[in-house]
Amino acid sequence: MKSEPQRTQRASQRNTETFSSVPSAKSSANSAVKSHARYSLLLIIITGCAIAVVTAQTRRRPRTSKPAPQQQAPRGSAIKYSRFLHSSEKHESLACNACHKIPTAWTAKRDFPDVADFPDHEACVRCHRQQFFTRQSFAGTGPTICTVCHVRAGPREDGRFAFGNPNNAGQTTKPKPEWQFAIDFPHDKHQNVIASMRPFDPAGRKGALAYARASAPSFARAAFRESTIDGKNPDYNNCSICHVTDRTWAVFPLAPGGSDTAKYYVYKGSPRSHGDCFNCHWKALEPVASNCGGCHKLSDKFQPLEQPKRISAKFAHEGGKGEHVMECTTCHINITRASTLRGLTPDVPIAACTTCHKDNKKITYPKITTIEEEFEQYKKTSSCSYCHTSDVGKKKPPASHDAAAQ
Amino acid sequence: MAIRTALVIAAFACCLIAPCFVVHPQTPQTNRGVIRLKVKFKSGDVTKELARKRFFLIKGSLEENKSLIEKIKQTEVTSRECYYRSKGASEALLKWLKQSDCESVYCREIEEKYVTGSEAVPEFKAAYDEGLRDFKSPELARRWLTVNLSSDIRSGFYNQQQRTIDALVAQAESSTKTRMLSVMTDRKGTAYLTDIEPGTYVVSNLVGSETENTRILWACEREVKAADLAVAMKRPLTLSNEKDPKVKCEIVEQPLPVCTR
Numbered sequence: 013m014k015s016e017p018q019r020t021q022r023a024s025q026r027n028t029e030t031f032s033s034v035p036s037a038k039s040s041a042n043s044a045v046k047s048h049a050r051y052s053l054l055l056i057i058i059t060g061c062a063i064a065v066v067t068a069q070t071r072r073r074p075r076t077s078k079p080a081p082q083q084q085a086p087r088g089s090a091i092k093y094s095r096f097l098h099s100s101e102k103h104e105s106l107a108c109n110a111c112h113k114i115p116t117a118w119t120a121k122r123d124f125p126d127v128a129d130f131p132d133h134e135a136c137v138r139c140h141r142q143q144f145f146t147r148q149s150f151a152g153t154g155p156t157i158c159t160v161c162h163v164r165a166g167p168r169e170d171g172r173f174a175f176g177n178p179n180n181a182g183q184t185t186k187p188k189p190e191w192q193f194a195i196d197f198p199h200d201k202h203q204n205v206i207a208s209m210r211p212f213d214p215a216g217r218k219g220a221l222a223y224a225r226a227s228a229p230s231f232a233r234a235a236f237r238e239s240t241i242d243g244k245n246p247d248y249n250n251c252s253i254c255h256v257t258d259r260t261w262a263v264f265p266l267a268p269g270g271s272d273t274a275k276y277y278v279y280k281g282s283p284r285s286h287g288d289c290f291n292c293h294w295k296a297l298e299p300v301a302s303n304c305g306g307c308h309k310l311s312d313k314f315q316p317l318e319q320p321k322r323i324s325a326k327f328a329h330e331g332g333k334g335e336h337v338m339e340c341t342t343c344h345i346n347i348t349r350a351s352t353l354r355g356l357t358p359d360v361p362i363a364a365c366t367t368c369h370k371d372n373k374k375i376t377y378p379k380i381t382t383i384e385e386e387f388e389q390y391k392k393t394s395s396c397s398y399c400h401t402s403d404v405g406k407k408k409p410p411a412s413h414d415a416a417a418q
Numbered sequence: 419m420a421i422r423t424a425l426v427i428a429a430f431a432c433c434l435i436a437p438c439f440v441v442h443p444q445t446p447q448t449n450r451g452v453i454r455l456k457v458k459f460k461s462g463d464v465t466k467e468l469a470r471k472r473f474f475l476i477k478g479s480l481e482e483n484k485s486l487i488e489k490i491k492q493t494e495v496t497s498r499e500c501y502y503r504s505k506g507a508s509e510a511l512l513k514w515l516k517q518s519d520c521e522s523v524y525c526r527e528i529e530e531k532y533v534t535g536s537e538a539v540p541e542f543k544a545a546y547d548e549g550l551r552d553f554k555s556p557e558l559a560r561r562w563l564t565v566n567l568s569s570d571i572r573s574g575f576y577n578q579q580q581r582t583i584d585a586l587v588a589q590a591e592s593s594t595k596t597r598m599l600s601v602m603t604d605r606k607g608t609a610y611l612t613d614i615e616p617g618t619y620v621v622s623n624l625v626g627s628e629t630e631n632t633r634i635l636w637a638c639e640r641e642v643k644a645a646d647l648a649v650a651m652k653r654p655l656t657l658s659n660e661k662d663p664k665v666k667c668e669i670v671e672q673p674l675p676v677c678t679r
Contacts, residue, residue: 205524294565345610348602363647415648
């Protein structure tokens with residue numbers, strides 16, 4: 013052990029060596045300041061290291077209150093967790109009702125029991141705690157995982173996107189509507205048990221209009237409707253219990269004032285509500301409401317939502333001068349054989365139209381426009397405009413039209 | 419130089435002609451055929467169309483499908499009335515089903531009067547009451563009434579018939595090595611079998627269709643040629659319980675059995 017005088021001497025020697033290389037008194041003062049700063053920096057570094065070590069040791073301690081690490085989803089990029097994939101290995105292994113409560117209880121939005129909203133927070137948090145609550149997740153605009161359901165991320169942002177099928181609830185929809193599921197629906201089986209009569213009031217145009225208005229997409233009118241044809245015998249259920257007029261497919265978005273609005277809303281849409289299915293398939297009759305996979309078939313990737321191509325875009329189910337009284341399958345001739353939706357298009361052959369729209373039917377239907385008249389029109393203007401919009405109407409009529417006119 | 423000019427002109431001409439050969443999306447395939455089916459039956463003095471019955475297309479002639487046709491003819495089928503009586507259905511339900519020739523309760527709307535009104539069906543009333551307890555809404559309980567009906571009453575008869583049909587379809591597909599096509603007649607007894615490969619076929623309903631007082635089974639032969647739908651519409655295949663020398667048919671018509679509980 014060194015004595016106190018020796019230590020003082022050594023320090024003095026060091027100072028002498030240092031100072032000997034410095035020529036002036038001003039320089040000596042600067043050096044003293046620098047030395048002090050150096051010691052301060054060293055002290056800060058040592059303190060910092062000590063804090064880091066203590067913090068790291070504290071983190072290593074096991075936390076019994078949190079779920080085991082293997083139950084947690086691995087950390088990944090924020091982008092990865094901004095999209096929810098039903099097809100991921102983990103999600104696919106879960107039963108539908110592990111997340112979706114059937115019926116939805118806490119945000120019931122319908123007048124019937126339904127799966128009407130996103131799963132509760134608990135359904136996501138129980139596996140994705142890391143994506144919700146780590147410091148990393150709060151960097152930037154907040155936990156990206158929130159934007160799977162919420163319009164914006166953040167604890168006070170409770171606005172959500174429309175759940176599943178965009179509905180009329182005024183909710184925001186995702187910028188690009190895409191579906192992770194394809195619907196499986198056998199028309200043939202359903203045609204067997206329901207039937208094929210299109211409801212129509214024989215009072216004529218007024219009845220057709222009233223029907224068209226009643227057919228506006230809504231659950232209340234879609235389930236059953238008055239379907240007496242001759243006023244004596246009750247008639248069958250029909251395609252219209254699910255397919256109602258879809259106003260988003262109107263060729264003319266706004267009808268002129270005082271005109272027959274029915275003919276401006278042309279096509280029937282696909283069912284938009286679980287209510288169209290649940291009224292029979294709620295329980296007991298498979299696929300029941302809790303068997304989501306009975307109808308929703310999982311796809312490997314996001315599928316764009318596509319509307320069918322319309323060839324006779326001016327056709328109006330409820331319009332047609334109020335004379336379209338035929339039942340659905342009289343024109344949609346292939347529907348009753350369709351066991352799947354794959355490859356199914358709502359095509360109607362021209363021969364179905366010419367059962368009425370032909371010169372020799374003028375006696376029965378004096379106000380009709382016939383295919384022969386349209387051929388004459390085409391000769392003059394090079395366009396068929398009664399049924400078709402110009403994109404199709406300006407093409408040469410196909411052989412099927414010639415055959416139908418003969 | 420002249421050859422080069424000729425080539426350019428030929429290429430230009432080809433470009434002009436080519437669109438003529440582009441097939442329009444609606445143009446049917448000319449090498450396929452269509453059958454327009456028309457089904458009617460005579461009951462008393464009146465001829466009626468057979469609505470909402472399914473018909474199947476079996477590849478081959480009656481002769482080629484002889485054993486299958488025999489099997490179809492031999493197959494025992496319970497009538498709607500016998501089935502529902504065996505399940506203890508009420509008279510009111512039997513009447514409701516018969517009114518629109520319904521094979522199941524999904525056939526038509528269950529109106530208020532059949533639930534609580536003058537023509538109340540006991541089975542419907544019980545299901546409605548259960549629905550009212552579940553849903554707390556009278557309108558919803560009526561609209562969703564079928565969810566609370568027992569399976570037998572709901573669609574037991576239809577399911578039983580379907581099992582018989584499925585077994586016959588499986589046998590037919592196995593013997594003809596062809597997937598079977600089927601269509602359902604509309605209110606006017608009309609149906610179309612489209613996109614068929616030309617050849618000889620048998621059109622049959624596989625199990626007898628109940629009419630007013632009888633059950634009629636058809637197995638009729640038709641040669642299909644490549645033709646457009648417009649042509650097929652002019653030459654329908656008419657099935658009837660009346661003898662028609664132009665149509666090669668095997669028809670079995672039996673009176674509906676009288677059933678007691």
